[in-house]
Amino acid sequence: MPVELSDEARRLIALFETEADVTVRDCLIDDDNDRVIYVVKAGEMADAIGPGGVVVDRIESKLDRAVKLIEDADTAANFVANTLAPAAVYNVTISENDDTIAYVEVAQEDRGVAIGADGKNIDAARRLAKRHFDVDGIELT
Structure with a gap:
């Protein structure tokens, strides 16, 4: 894409x-x-x-x-994990139903890092994942 x-x-x-x-x-x-x-x-x-x-x-x-x-990464899961670094990402599951959603398991103590001030990090991760892998959303678990 x-x-x-x-x-x-x-x-x-x-x-x-x-x-x-x-x-x-x-x-x-x-x-x-x-x-x-x-x-x-x-x-x-x-x-x-x-x-x-x-x-x-x-x-x-x-x-x-x-x-x-x-x-950069060659899979959507690895790319999403990279976009949220330096947060410790344990697992990324890509669900492809009506929308493509990346469910990201992040260390509890790193949720703030993954989200960022005013949601800047997670918003950027969502925009980049959409641009590169057509992922419609990212949800932290």
């Missing part, structure tokens, strides 16, 4: 790929415009972060925004 990108998202991807020398699969700009989320090709996360987080720090300074990195 191809992802449609805005001109700004394309510009942000080009910047990150140039700085980190990695492949970025997607870029999501939070609604309040204070965070950019990059989906990085599987296996390239270490290079995207850089030693001691130097690449992410450099990008955050250039953009004057927070940056979150998510590693």
